[in-house]
Amino acid sequence: MNRPVIERTRDALRARVASWRAAGQTVGVVPTMGALHDGHLALVARAKAECDRVIVTLFVNPKQFNNPSDLEKYPRTEDSDAVKLAPLDVDVLYAPGVDQMYPAGFATTVSVAGLTDVLCGAHRPGHFDGVATIVTKLFTQTGADRAYFGEKDYQQLQVVRRMATDLDLPIAVIGCETVREADGLAMSSRNLRLSPEARTTAPALHREMRAMVQGLHAGRAISDLRAEAEARLLAEGFERVEYFDLRGAENLDLRDRLTGPARVFVAAWLGDVRLIDNIPA
Ligand SMILES: Nc1ncnc2c1ncn2[C@@H]1O[C@H](COP(=O)(O)OP(=O)(O)OP(=O)(O)O)[C@@H](O)[C@H]1O
Numbered sequence: 001m002n003r004p005v006i007e008r009t010r011d012a013l014r015a016r017v018a019s020w021r022a023a024g025q026t027v028g029v030v031p032t033m034g035a036l037h038d039g040h041l042a043l044v045a046r047a048k049a050e051c052d053r054v055i056v057t058l059f060v061n062p063k064q065f066n067n068p069s070d071l072e073k074y075p076r077t078e079d080s081d082a083v084k085l086a087p088l089d090v091d092v093l094y095a096p097g098v099d100q101m102y103p104a105g106f107a108t109t110v111s112v113a114g115l116t117d118v119l120c121g122a123h124r125p126g127h128f129d130g131v132a133t134i135v136t137k138l139f140t141q142t143g144a145d146r147a148y149f150g151e152k153d154y155q156q157l158q159v160v161r162r163m164a165t166d167l168d169l170p171i172a173v174i175g176c177e178t179v180r181e182a183d184g185l186a187m188s189s190r191n192l193r194l195s196p197e198a199r200t201t202a203p204a205l206h207r208e209m210r211a212m213v214q215g216l217h218a219g220r221a222i223s224d225l226r227a228e229a230e231a232r233l234l235a236e237g238f239e240r241v242e243y244f245d246l247r248g249a250e251n252l253d254l255r256d257r258l259t260g261p262a263r264v265f266v267a268a269w270l271g272d273v274r275l276i277d278n279i280p281a
């Protein structure tokens with residue numbers, strides 16, 4: 001039970017990884033923006049089980065925030081994050097400053113076409129360019145063999161897989177199931193910003209996704225199911241539903257019926273918090 005060593009610079013991180021490599025050890029990385037919860041810790045536990053050494057990264061990446069107020073309000077809890085990682089014996093918490101990741105003159109963007117045009121990509125302009133750019137840097141800086149991402153951010157997982165394949169990055173991208181609260185709400189750092197009342201409303205999102213999947217299996221039309229789900233969410237106190245779609249699990253192509261592997265995806269605003277979730281259909 002040790003708090004992880006905290007590294008702040010790419011060069012110090014690389015020196016440490018080089019010493020592990022010299023000893024023939026494998027390295028796993030879990031990229032995060034901090035405010036750690038049990039969803040993150042499940043990724044870390046899986047990495048620990050599969051790799052000799054584990055790096056958790058903590059960087060609130062300004063380039064992926066399309067909304068300045070969202071960036072400003074993003075929870076920052078590095079000290080308690082380090083405490084939460086101690087029982088998992090994580091080797092390094094890599095928490096670089098913005099100057100390490102985006103030094104003066106930084107001018108490169110990694111952009112994945114197609115997959116990023118839909119769902120969150122359509123509603124958060126520039127978001128996935130910011131994610132793909134920073135994840136590319138985290139992969140090259142850590143030199144990890146395996147990287148762990150949650151299915152809660154399913155579109156992100158697919159974008160990162162595409163990017164790693166297309167750029168021949170020598171790293172395996174592993175997707176891990178969404179960890180939920182007992183009432184079905186997907187764990188998320190942004191849940192910390194829900195008012196107590198909004199927190200009691202939030203599990204409706206998961207309930208409505210399950211109702212949608214049940215309805216689809218019963219042969220009902222997606223347009224009717226979507227209209228009913230949206231009406232119920234608005235009646236329960238959600239301000240706005242951004243999308244509520246059935247899409248192919250790999251290419252995220254829009255579907256109007258169940259054919260092959262597919263998932264239901266939702267994004268909705270509750271107060272000033274944007275919640276996203278998805279489940280297999
Ligand atoms: N409930 C969860 N179950 C499994 N993985 C998760 C869960 N929540 C987040 N993750 C994963 O943890 C990694 C880091 O995510 P991040 O730090 O953005 O946390 P988050 O809870 O998703 O925060 P946000 O509120 O920004 O969505 C991502 O790969 C993300 O998919």
Ligand SMILES: CC(C)(CO)[C@@H](O)C(=O)[O-]
Pocket residue numbers: 031032033059061064131134135153156
């Ligand atoms: C992958 C990630 C750490 C990149 O900043 C972020 O998008 C996240 O926390 O899911």
Ligand code: BAL
Pocket residue numbers: 064065153156
């Ligand atoms: N969990 C995905 C990161 C973001 O919403 O910016």
